[in-house]
Amino acid sequence: MTNPNQPPFGNQPQPAGPPSYPPNMPPPPPAYPTAGGYPYAGFRQTHSLATASLILSLVGSFCVLTAIAAVITGHMARKRIREDPRYDGAGIALAGLIIGWVIIAGWLMYVAFMISIVVLGANGQLH
Template structure:
């Protein structure tokens, strides 16, 4: 049973690590790097013709990155709507 070990994409590992960092220590930078390297890793794995592993890690990094970006955008929108509403109420009450 001589199974040949396929190498794991370094970009997939980077995507997963930065996807996790995007939720912990580097929120903005980590999420963006996770998305970019996740897409690059998936392309690299597809081009390898089955000679490279790591698609699951790349997808996990992509999901974590896109979720962090989506929640950041939703948070900014909620902030603007909340304080915009308060400003509108204050302007109308005078």
């Protein structure tokens, strides 16, 4: 049998207003703070282009085309990370850029060395 003084199941009274906090304790921060108009839960995700830049630069020691792609994706990642506060990974993108440029410079020196060997060998200057 139901108690006449107790409201039915779905009609529970709701508390009036926000909960009160002790005067010496500040209220908690909002659940989803906003930065730049984008809500985020307090953590930043590593941008996928930054990770791709680092991986492509490491593979670039075998193929110069992937080192070039690493430099391109590294620049794109750094730009997007600067523009959007939800993303992190600027250091990873910078590492991909630096490694990519070093590998490109190494490949250019290798090609220049091989061309000089071929030219000197064709002229009979190598014994």
